[in-house]
Structure formats: C-alpha cells, structure tokens
Amino acid sequence: MSAVSHAELMRDNTIDDPTQRAPLVTNDSSFGDVTQAVAGVAEAKPPIGWLICFGVASVGAVMLVSCIGWLVWMGVGVWGNMTPVAWAWDITNFVFWVGIGHAGTLISAVLFLMRQKWRMSINRFAEAMTIFAVICAAIFPGVHVGRAWLAYWLFPIPNQMQMWPQFRSPLLWDVFAVGTYATTSILFWYFGMIPDLATLRDRAKSTIAKIGYGIFSLGWTGSARHWHRYERAYLLLAGLATPLVLSVHSVVSFDFAVSQLPGWHTTIFPPYFVAGAIFSGFAMVMNLAIPARAIFKLEHLITMRHLENMNKVILATGMMVGYAYGMEFFTAWYSGNPQEVFAFKNRAFGPYWWAYWTMVSCNVISPQFFWFKKLRTSIPVMFVLCIFVNIGMWFERFVITVTSLHRDSLPSSWAYYQPTHIDIMMLVGSFGLFFTLFFLFLKYLPIIAMAEMKTVMPQAHAHGDHHGPATKHAHTAGAH
Amino acid sequence: MAHSKVPERTSGDTKVYSYLAEYPTPQALIEACKAVRDAGYKKWDAYSPFPVHGIDPAMGIRPTILPWIVLGAGLTGMLLGLVMQIGLNAFDYPWIISGKPLWSVPAFVPVAFETTILLSALTTFGGCLVLNNLPDLYHPLFKKKRFAKATDDKFFISIESDDKLFDEQKTKSLLERTHPTALETVEDDRKVNSALPRPIVYGLLIATFLSFVPMARIAQARYTKTTDPRFNLVSNMDYQEKYKSQRGTSFFADKRTMRPPIPGTVAQDTLALDDRYSRGVEPGTNDKFISDFPPQFSVNAGAMQRGRERFEIYCAPCHGLAGYGDGMVARRAEELAEGTWVAPTSLHEPRLANEPLGYFYNVISNGVRNMPGYASQVTEEDRWLIVLYLRALQRSQAGSVDDVPADQRGALR
Numbered sequence: 001m002s003a004v005s006h007a008e009l010m011r012d013n014t015i016d017d018p019t020q021r022a023p024l025v026t027n028d029s030s031f032g033d034v035t036q037a038v039a040g041v042a043e044a045k046p047p048i049g050w051l052i053c054f055g056v057a058s059v060g061a062v063m064l065v066s067c068i069g070w071l072v073w074m075g076v077g078v079w080g081n082m083t084p085v086a087w088a089w090d091i092t093n094f095v096f097w098v099g100i101g102h103a104g105t106l107i108s109a110v111l112f113l114m115r116q117k118w119r120m121s122i123n124r125f126a127e128a129m130t131i132f133a134v135i136c137a138a139i140f141p142g143v144h145v146g147r148a149w150l151a152y153w154l155f156p157i158p159n160q161m162q163m164w165p166q167f168r169s170p171l172l173w174d175v176f177a178v179g180t181y182a183t184t185s186i187l188f189w190y191f192g193m194i195p196d197l198a199t200l201r202d203r204a205k206s207t208i209a210k211i212g213y214g215i216f217s218l219g220w221t222g223s224a225r226h227w228h229r230y231e232r233a234y235l236l237l238a239g240l241a242t243p244l245v246l247s248v249h250s251v252v253s254f255d256f257a258v259s260q261l262p263g264w265h266t267t268i269f270p271p272y273f274v275a276g277a278i279f280s281g282f283a284m285v286m287n288l289a290i291p292a293r294a295i296f297k298l299e300h301l302i303t304m305r306h307l308e309n310m311n312k313v314i315l316a317t318g319m320m321v322g323y324a325y326g327m328e329f330f331t332a333w334y335s336g337n338p339q340e341v342f343a344f345k346n347r348a349f350g351p352y353w354w355a356y357w358t359m360v361s362c363n364v365i366s367p368q369f370f371w372f373k374k375l376r377t378s379i380p381v382m383f384v385l386c387i388f389v390n391i392g393m394w395f396e397r398f399v400i401t402v403t404s405l406h407r408d409s410l411p412s413s414w415a416y417y418q419p420t421h422i423d424i425m426m427l428v429g430s431f432g433l434f435f436t437l438f439f440l441f442l443k444y445l446p447i448i449a450m451a452e453m454k455t456v457m458p459q460a461h462a463h464g465d466h467h468g469p470a471t472k473h474a475h476t477a478g479a480h
Numbered sequence: 481m482a483h484s485k486v487p488e489r490t491s492g493d494t495k496v497y498s499y500l501a502e503y504p505t506p507q508a509l510i511e512a513c514k515a516v517r518d519a520g521y522k523k524w525d526a527y528s529p530f531p532v533h534g535i536d537p538a539m540g541i542r543p544t545i546l547p548w549i550v551l552g553a554g555l556t557g558m559l560l561g562l563v564m565q566i567g568l569n570a571f572d573y574p575w576i577i578s579g580k581p582l583w584s585v586p587a588f589v590p591v592a593f594e595t596t597i598l599l600s601a602l603t604t605f606g607g608c609l610v611l612n613n614l615p616d617l618y619h620p621l622f623k624k625k626r627f628a629k630a631t632d633d634k635f636f637i638s639i640e641s642d643d644k645l646f647d648e649q650k651t652k653s654l655l656e657r658t659h660p661t662a663l664e665t666v667e668d669d670r671k672v673n674s675a676l677p678r679p680i681v682y683g684l685l686i687a688t689f690l691s692f693v694p695m696a697r698i699a700q701a702r703y704t705k706t707t708d709p710r711f712n713l714v715s716n717m718d719y720q721e722k723y724k725s726q727r728g729t730s731f732f733a734d735k736r737t738m739r740p741p742i743p744g745t746v747a748q749d750t751l752a753l754d755d756r757y758s759r760g761v762e763p764g765t766n767d768k769f770i771s772d773f774p775p776q777f778s779v780n781a782g783a784m785q786r787g788r789e790r791f792e793i794y795c796a797p798c799h800g801l802a803g804y805g806d807g808m809v810a811r812r813a814e815e816l817a818e819g820t821w822v823a824p825t826s827l828h829e830p831r832l833a834n835e836p837l838g839y840f841y842n843v844i845s846n847g848v849r850n851m852p853g854y855a856s857q858v859t860e861e862d863r864w865l866i867v868l869y870l871r872a873l874q875r876s877q878a879g880s881v882d883d884v885p886a887d888q889r890g891a892l893r
Binding site: 214451 | 529575
C-alpha cells in the first residue's frame with residue numbers, strides 16, 4: 001500500500017479525503033475526452049463479448065415470449081399455482097422486478113435533488129435498468145389475470161357492460177402506480193438523454209444512425225434558452241419522481257397489506273418494501289455497472305468512490321430490511337393473535353424454512369461485510385455480495401407470498417407449492433428479456449450522461465463563479 | 481487574429497440566417513454573451529454542450545413559466561383523479577366495498593396521487609418541448625460542420641438576421657471583439673415552399689379517413705340491436721371443453737353426460753331407516769300404513785298449532801282452510817274452466833275418514849294421482865304435524881251432539 005502515494009490514491013479517487021472532495025472524473029479528462037469515451041462505445045463495432053452476451057440474453061427473451069404464448073393459449077394452469085397458493089412465482093417475480101426498478105429513479109431523482117453529484121456516472125445506467133425492470137415486472141400481473149386479452153378491463157374504459165373498475169382495491173391502485181411509474185421513468189430517462197442523443201447524432205457516420213439519433217434527439221441544438229427550460233424541467237421531473245418512487249412500492253405492498261391474511265396484513269409493509277426495493281435495486285445496479293465499466297473501460301467515470309457509496313447504501317438498506325424482518329416477528333408475538341403467531345412461526349420453521357433462511361442469510365448477513373472498507377472496495381467481493389442480495393430479495397418476495405398462503409385457516413387445504421417448468425423458464429426468460437434490452441442500451445445509447453458529466457468537470461467552472469447579485473439586464477427576449 | 485477571416489456574404493439570393501461565432505471555453509462564452517446582451521440584441525442565442533453555469537444572467541434569460549404550468553397540470557390531475565373515482569364508484573356504479581361509505585376518500589388517495597404525478601410529468605415533458613419549439617428536426621445551423629461540436633466541446637453564439645439591430649458590419653465587428661475562435665455566416669436554406677409531396681398528402685388524407693372506420697363501426701355497434709350472438713375474438717368461453725347436463729357424449733356407454741347415482745346411493749340427510757317415521761308404513765312393507773303416530777312423535781297443543789300453520793301454507797291453497805276442496809287455487813281454476821283441472825278432493829269424504837294416519841303421511845310425501853308430493857318442501861316432522869291437524873280437521877267436521885260436554889249442550893241452538 002505504502003508504495004502508492006496519497007496523491008495517487010486521490011487521483012483514482014479510491015479514498016475520500018474529507019478536506020478535499022475526490023474528483024468525480026479522474027484522469028484529467030477534457031470535455032472532448034468525455035464525449036469520446038461515452039459516444040465511442042455506441043460508435044465502435046460491437047465487441048465480441050457483447051455479441052455473445054446479447055446472443056445468450058436474446059435466447060432467454062425468446063424463451064419468455066414462447067412461455068407467455070403457451071400460457072395465454074393454455075391458461076394459467078401451466079403454472080404451479082393452485083389453491084391455496086393462488087399467487088406464487090408470478091407475483092414474486094412482479095414484486096422482485098418492480099423492486100429492482102426502484103434504484104434507477106431513486107439514484108436519478110432523489111440523489112439529484114440532494115445534489116449528490118456522484119450519481120452522474122451511474123444514473124443513466126440505473127434509469128435504463130429501471131425501465132427494463134419495470135417492463136419485466138409488468139408482464140407478470142398482465143398475464144396472471146388468466147384471460148390476458150381482457151387485461152384492459154383494469155383501466156376505466158367506457159364499455160357495453162356499463163361496469164367500472166373497483167377503485168378501492170389495492171390491485172387497481174397497483175395498475176395506476178406501476179403505470180404512472182413506468183411512464184414517468186421512461187420520460188425521465190428519455191428526457192435526460194435528449195442532449196446526449198444529439199451528440200451521437202452530430203457524430204454519426206452512417207445514414208441509419210443519423211436518421212435514428214436525429215429523430216430521437218428532436219432537433220436539440222444546445223441553445224442556452226433551451227437549456228434553461230430543460231434544466232428546470234429536469235428538476236421538476238426529479239421532484240415528481242421522488243414521491244412517486246416512494247409511493248409505488250408502498251402501493252405494491254398494499255396488495256398484501258390491505259388484505260387480511262396473517263403474514264400480509266401488517267402496517268410495516270410500505271416502508272419495509274421501499275427499503276427492500278432500494279436495497280435490491282442498488283445491488284442490481286452494481287451487478288450491471290461493475291462488468292460494464294470493465295468491458296467499456298469506463299473506470300475513470302464510474303470510479304471506486306461511486307461503487308463504495310453504493311455499497312454503503314446497500315449496507316444501510318440491508319439493515320433496515322433486517323430490522324423489518326425482526327419487527328414482523330415482534331409484532332406477531334405482541335399482537336397475541338394465534339393466527340398471526342402461527343403464520344410467522346410457520347414462515348421460519350415450517351416447510352419453507354429453507355427459503356426463509358436463504359432470505360435472511362442473503363439479505364441480512366451478507367451486507368454486513370460492507371462494514372469493512374477493504375471488502376467494500378474490493379470488486380470481486382462486492383460483485384458476489386450483490387448477487388447474494390439479489391437472490392435474497394427474490395426469496396423475500398417468495399417467502400412473503402407463498403408461506404403466508406400455503407397454510408391457510410383450513411388445514412384440510414394446506415398444500416406445498418411447487419413451481420412447474422414454465423414457472424422456472426419464465427423467471428429465467430425475464431432475465432433474458434431484461435439483459436437483451438440492457439445490452440441494446442449499452443451498445444446503442446449514451447450509457448453515461450455526458451452533458452451532465454461535463455458540468456461537474458473543473459473546466460466547467462473556472463475562476464470567479466458568476467452567481468453573486470446577477471447583473472440584471474433582463475432586456476433580452478425572454479425565455480418564456 | 482488569424483481566425484477572423486470575415487466570411488463573405490454568400491452570392492446569389494440565399495438569405496443570411498445568422499452569424500455564428502465559436503468559443504473554446506464556457507468562460508469565453510459567458511463574456512461574449514454579456515457583450516451581445518449589452519449591445520441590446522434580442523434574437524440571438526448561445527449554444528453549448530452542457531448547461532453553462534451563470535449563462536442565464538449573462539444572456540438575460542428570464543425564469544421560465546414551466547413550473548406554473550406544471551403546478552396547474554398537477555392540480556388538474558388530482559381533481560380528475562378524484563372526480564373519476566367518486567363519479568364512477570359512488571354515482572355511476574355505486575359499489576360498497578368492505579363496508580366503506582361511497583365517498584371513501586382515503587381509499588381514493590392512491591389513484592388521485594398517481595394521476596397528479598402522471599399529468600404533471602407528461603406536462604413537464606411536453607411543456608418543455610413545446611416552449612422550446614421542439615421537435616424541430618431541421619435547423620439552419622445544422623448545415624455548419626463546425627456546429628456539430630456544439631454537442632461536444634465547443635461553445636457558440638449565433639445572432640440572427642431577423643434581429644432589428646442586425647447589421648452586417650456592426651454585428652460582425654461586435655462578434656469579432658469577443659475573440660471567437662471562428663466566425664461564420666449561416667445561410668437560411670429553409671425552403672420557402674416546404675409543402676409535402678402530393679402523393680404523401682393524399683396518402684395521409686386517405687389514412688386519416690380510414691382510421692375513422694373502426695371507430696364508426698364501434699359506435700354503430702353500440703347503438704344498434706342484433707339477434708346475432710356477441711362475437712368474441714377468443715371464443716374459449718363460448719365453447720368450453722366441458723360436459724353440460726342433458727347433452728350426449730360418446731365417452732360413456734349409455735351416451736349420457738349426466739351420470740346416474742351408483743345403485744344404493746343415498747343423498748345426504750335422506751337416509752330413512754325408520755320406516756314408520758319416514759315412510760308411514762309398517763317396517764319392511766310398502767302399503768301397510770300405520771294407523772297411529774310413530775312413537776317419537778308426541779301430540780300436544782304446540783304441535784297442533786304448528787300443524788295448522790303448515791297446513792294453511794301448504795295445503796289450504798287447494799284444499800281450502802276447512803279442507804272442503806275449495807281453496808283459492810281451486811276456485812280460480814273452476815272460474816277459468818279450462819277443462820284440465822281436477823278438483824282437490826274434499827278431505828271430509830267419508831272414505832278418507834277411515835284411512836290410517838300413515839296413508840295421509842304418504843299422500844303428503846309422494847302425492848296421489850294428480851296431486852304432487854311435498855317431500856322436498858315439507859320436512860318429515862312437519863308432515864306428521866300436518867297429518868295431526870288434518871285428522872283434527874276431519875274430526876271437527878264429523879262431530880255430533882254427543883261430542884259436546886253435557887253441561888254445555890244448553891248453549892247450542
């Protein structure tokens with residue numbers, strides 16, 4: 001260690017000197033370097049590694065689509081769902097993917113509002129991840145309704161039956177929450193990308209790229225008057241997305257909490273679900289960013305400081321989730337309600353004990369390693385731990401959904417749920433779809449927010465910041 | 481300055497769109513902006529690869545009204561969300577769920593919240609684009625090779641020829657004084673006649689027209705009546721793979737979908753082990769009716785009372801309250817005189833007075849000739865109660881003076 005000078009460590013910003021903030025962009029990059037580094041990824045020929053990964057992922061996506069076709073044709077009986085476990089992997093996968101989808105907006109919006117500039121190198125990733133995760137999530141409730149072609153009944157559309165959706169149902173709240181979330185995330189992501197798409201447009205060589213990027217950059221010129229409204233709009237979107245992100249997983253948790261099933265009917269669910277969503281989402285961002293920064297040589301943009309900060313968030317939210325697990329048991333015991341006590345005893349020591357303890361080891365024990373700086377800053381350690389967190393969070397949703405259902409109040413109908421091949425193929429396939437979209441994004445879109453990145457570089461603010469009492473010469477054509 | 485090769489005005493009648501000056505750093509841009517602002521120009525703009533800090537005062541850009549538009553949109557979204565839910569679930573389709581009142585506002589909060597955010601977000605996005613005049617896929621500046629750097633690492637000012645103060649020489653020298661690294665003239669090559677080609681216009685018109693057809697068909701279907709069954713795209717609910725009663729099948733040997741019960745099957749609660757009580761006959765026989773009440777049946781005033789009540793419900797409509805066969809149904813049937821009616825037997829026929837109790841029980845249970853059985857409606861216990869009352873009724877109509885206590889006979893007239 002001593003061989004490396006302090007200044008050296010500061011340069012690659014592994015260490016965080018409180019008296020001197022580590023730079024967010026290392027290597028003394030210029031504006032042009034940033035453009036080249038990011039746009040270069042989209043312009044270069046696809047590396048062989050990318051082709052292989054994309055190929056594998058798209059096989060998974062095709063598998064998912066085939067399974068959905070089979071499911072729509074045959075009915076939901078192709079799944080292992082049965083009475084009393086009428087919700088199983090479908091809802092588990094839904095909540096899992098929606099949860100992952102939370103980190104994106106959280107990183108983009110909440111950290112933006114808190115002026116956490118370190119978010120910039122990862123926010124585009126995270127937002128893309130959000131959108132793809134929400135797409136994967138939306139599939140499951142969409143097809144689990146059984147007659148998937150009637151899923152539009154979920155929306156208040158005037159119809160010849162003269163019927164309307166039931167607005168007091170959490171399942172309907174879910175439709176609105178997830179729908180709004182998907183729309184807002186896509187807007188936020190796309191809006192943030194417009195200036196960067198313009199950069200790609202201006203560098204494009206092939207006609208297809210020129211037309212494609214040209215259309216989607218909407219004719220962005222970088223006009224200062226446009227930037228003015230753009231920045232304001234971005235701030236507004238961030239401000240709107242922040243309460244939204246907290247509300248969405250709360251509403252998802254209402255699907256359970258508003259029912260009266262022991263094991264679901266708890267008021268702790270909304271905050272506990274939100275913490276879990278951030279937890280799993282950050283872990284997923286890590287799992288995506290670590291290989292991407294290595295493959296595309298972006299270590300000077302996504303630095304160790306970013307990764308370490310994310311690990312700290314994972315540690316914090318992991319503790320919250322652990323607290324919630326403990327609190328659930330306390331509440332069950334304190335309630336004095338025998339059904340409630342049974343549900344939780346059964347959860348930890350019943351037939352699904354293995355799922356429960358997988359969840360606890362992955363979610364509560366594994367993040368504890370992040371207390372140690374050495375582990376927190378070791379790439380292999382954090383990569384593996386984040387995979388564990390993702391596994392653990394999938395199991396959390398499985399445990400909540402299935403263990404609460406499989407032993408209901410009528411012992412004669414108790415049953416042990418087992419997934420079918422289709423269940424397994426659909427879960428694997430959803431990862432395929434997710435990665436297919438993600439690899440397309442990595443290759444063809446600006447994966448780092450270039451324009452934003454440039455604003456935090458030292459060249460962007462030289463001597464004498466010009467805020468002060470601004471010289472008010474407001475006689476120019478206004479920007480209204 | 482080597483770079484200050486002042487561009488010549490292009491020959492021909494191409495209009496000048498603007499003068500474009502390039503700067504290497506954001507600081508140089510800001511200084512230049514201040515100079516242009518102070519010169520009083522209005523139709524000009526600065527271009528940069530990222531939002532330059534402090535450029536708004538340097539250019540004199542006033543704050544945008546976008547936040548106010550979004551606030552309005554948010555409030556509208558909230559109102560619409562509430563009105564939609566209350567209107568649909570409390571008025572148009574009133575629906576009481578978990579005992580909540582129709583106006584259960586707390587249950588409407590989540591959706592109202594989401595519609596607030598949704599409309600605000602859409603308005604933010606759309607509003608920003610509209611205020612910025614985007615999308616605008618073509619801009620004269622795009623013709624300049626140099627300008628491609630505006631999204632990379634160079635900074636530009638463009639003063640448009642539409643500006644009142646625009647003057648070839650003065651504007652040029654103003655920009656030169658700001659030390660640009662390059663200065664160029666931008667031509668306005670936006671064609672005056674930018675109309676779409678004819679075939680495309682016609683194509684669009686036809687497409688627009690055709691797009692109304694499905695709508696019109698739907699509207700028509702909604703307001704016309706038809707005897708055809710509803711057309712379902714997915715017909716798995718119309719033709720279900722299941723057997724329905726009274727349908728044939730090749731699966732079973734007897735070609736019936738309805739399966740007869742296995743011989744000896746007894747339906748729940750119909751196990752009649754006690755022949756006396758359940759069938760009114762001596763054990764093991766079919767027509768040897770018992771002449772006494774079965775042993776578990778006790779005769780008392782309460783039993784008589786309920787027997788009367790059951791009789792008046794189940795028997796009196798035909799047989800009449802007193803049992804003479806003149807109930808309401810019977811009288812109405814006679815009035816109609818349709819010729820198919822068989823009059824209910826008078827329960828006071830002498831023949832019936834001698835029938836054993838079990839016989840009446842059997843008549844109630846299984847019916848007799850044209851009278852249907854009442855076993856499915858009247859429980860066994862109630863049937864015996866009716867028999868009890870019936871017997872009392874017969875006795876009441878067949879009395880003689882001897883039945884009246886001797887000390888009260890004087891009261892008879």
